[in-house]
Amino acid sequence: MIIDDVYIKTLLKNGAEASAEARRAALSRAEGGAPLTLTDAAALLHMTDAEDEARLFALAGKIKNAVYGNRVVLFAPLYVSDYCVNNCAYCGYKKSNGFRRRKLTFDEIRQEVELLESLGHKRLALEFGEDYENCPMEYILGAIGAVYDTKNGGGEIRRVNVNIAATTVENYAKLKEKGIGTYILFQETYHKATYERLHRGGPKSDYGYHLTAFDRAMQGGVDDVGAGVLFGLYDYKYEVMALLLHNAHLERTYGAGFHTISVPRLRQARGNDLRAFPHLVGDSDFKRIIALLRIAVPYTGIILSTRESAALRNEAIHYGVSQISAGSATGVGAYRVEAAGEDANQFEIADRRAVHTVVADLMNSGFIPSYCTACYRKGRTGDRFFALARSGEIKNVCAPNAIMTLAEYVTDYGDDALKSAGLDCVKRNIAAIEDESMRTALEAQTEKILAGKRDLYF
Numbered sequence: 001m002i003i004d005d006v007y008i009k010t011l012l013k014n015g016a017e018a019s020a021e022a023r024r025a026a027l028s029r030a031e032g033g034a035p036l037t038l039t040d041a042a043a044l045l046h047m048t049d050a051e052d053e054a055r056l057f058a059l060a061g062k063i064k065n066a067v068y069g070n071r072v073v074l075f076a077p078l079y080v081s082d083y084c085v086n087n088c089a090y091c092g093y094k095k096s097n098g099f100r101r102r103k104l105t106f107d108e109i110r111q112e113v114e115l116l117e118s119l120g121h122k123r124l125a126l127e128f129g130e131d132y133e134n135c136p137m138e139y140i141l142g143a144i145g146a147v148y149d150t151k152n153g154g155g156e157i158r159r160v161n162v163n164i165a166a167t168t169v170e171n172y173a174k175l176k177e178k179g180i181g182t183y184i185l186f187q188e189t190y191h192k193a194t195y196e197r198l199h200r201g202g203p204k205s206d207y208g209y210h211l212t213a214f215d216r217a218m219q220g221g222v223d224d225v226g227a228g229v230l231f232g233l234y235d236y237k238y239e240v241m242a243l244l245l246h247n248a249h250l251e252r253t254y255g256a257g258f259h260t261i262s263v264p265r266l267r268q269a270r271g272n273d274l275r276a277f278p279h280l281v282g283d284s285d286f287k288r289i290i291a292l293l294r295i296a297v298p299y300t301g302i303i304l305s306t307r308e309s310a311a312l313r314n315e316a317i318h319y320g321v322s323q324i325s326a327g328s329a330t331g332v333g334a335y336r337v338e339a340a341g342e343d344a345n346q347f348e349i350a351d352r353r354a355v356h357t358v359v360a361d362l363m364n365s366g367f368i369p370s371y372c373t374a375c376y377r378k379g380r381t382g383d384r385f386f387a388l389a390r391s392g393e394i395k396n397v398c399a400p401n402a403i404m405t406l407a408e409y410v411t412d413y414g415d416d417a418l419k420s421a422g423l424d425c426v427k428r429n430i431a432a433i434e435d436e437s438m439r440t441a442l443e444a445q446t447e448k449i450l451a452g453k454r455d456l457y458f
Helices: 005-017 020-031 038-044 050-068 106-118 137-149 169-178 192-198 207-211 213-219 236-254 283-296 310-319 334-339 355-364 382-391 394-413 416-431 436-450
Strands: 071-081 123-128 159-163 225-228 260-262 301-304 323-325 368-370
Touching: 005 038, 005 236, 020 038, 020 050, 038 236, 038 283, 050 283, 050 310, 050 394, 071 106, 071 137, 071 355, 071 394, 106 137, 106 334, 123 137, 137 159, 137 169, 169 213, 192 207, 207 213, 213 225, 213 236, 225 236, 225 301, 236 283, 283 301, 283 310, 301 310, 310 355, 355 368, 355 394, 355 416, 368 394, 382 394, 394 416, 394 436, 416 436
Parallel strands: 071 123, 071 323, 071 368, 123 159, 225 260, 260 301, 301 323
Antiparallel strands: none
């Protein structure tokens, strides 16, 4: 059993009853390097003391820096089709919403990709509704191919992650063969009764089939999977504990847990009344969720989208978040529509900063904006990635690769001010590399980038 409802509720009941001393002891063990147990996580989810919370955030930041260093990965979503046969109560694409559906032609995909490349993006997350009549697997595979085939002025998308509905082992094998990076699927809510109430029609209403999708993906050869819940559908404490149980199941069965965890909060969307959802998550609880996940699953990437404000994202990066979207548009064909000055987003976007502004803000805060896709292409995926992360070795290649992608980005896409600031950031971070041989090699690779070479990585 992946999710044991009684077990989760027992853990949370005991966590609520834990003493302040027990919570502080759990923090102390984690500060000493001990893995966070499910019992400890349940106790920390119920903390109320401000000093304890400050310790939680500080520890999360320390762990994030130890595993990922000061790099933050950037990407963009690309919404390809909004055809959907499901009737999910919270979603703007639900079947009962009466609007004109569409999917991009392969030429339109290439046009969207060219706009994204012109912003400097190198990795995309493709988003599809579930409708295998209007959006069959053959179309999905063709869309992935259209993205990889698109080149605009030397730009290129180097990694395509894919968010499609739960499917078969055979279809996951096809996605793997097509060269996807991470397969992304949100459980939405792990609470079965709530899941069944909110998913009122269509194949997604099958809780068990949806829950076991990652098992089939891994059986099909997809070894990087990205999970998430939509915070606000049910009690966030339950969802966090269920995420940890699901991750433990994958680690135990396949040797690798979630490659990424996304933490979206429910937002206003077409046909969606937020007053019908009593479990909306406030900022304080949300930040604690991020910090706790970072401590509990230290080697997993945590993704925060433009659903959240620039201020909150800038803060959350310091204690957990390692990947963010930038310059996002969340509707089918929305990048071209927005380029024409209109809005075609599926749900409310809070952070509307341009990509170059996000890059500048990250550098000003001491981070390296990273467009690195090296691990995927060097085979550092699945259990191999987690082995390197646990040993601390992954940071030794991630930082140099991030530095090179920043040098490439500011050279190709920055104005004079951004290029100057970016190259200063590159020099500072090269100087901070402790290994002399790596520092020397990185200096040589960076000189090649400044001379016009592209897509160099370790």
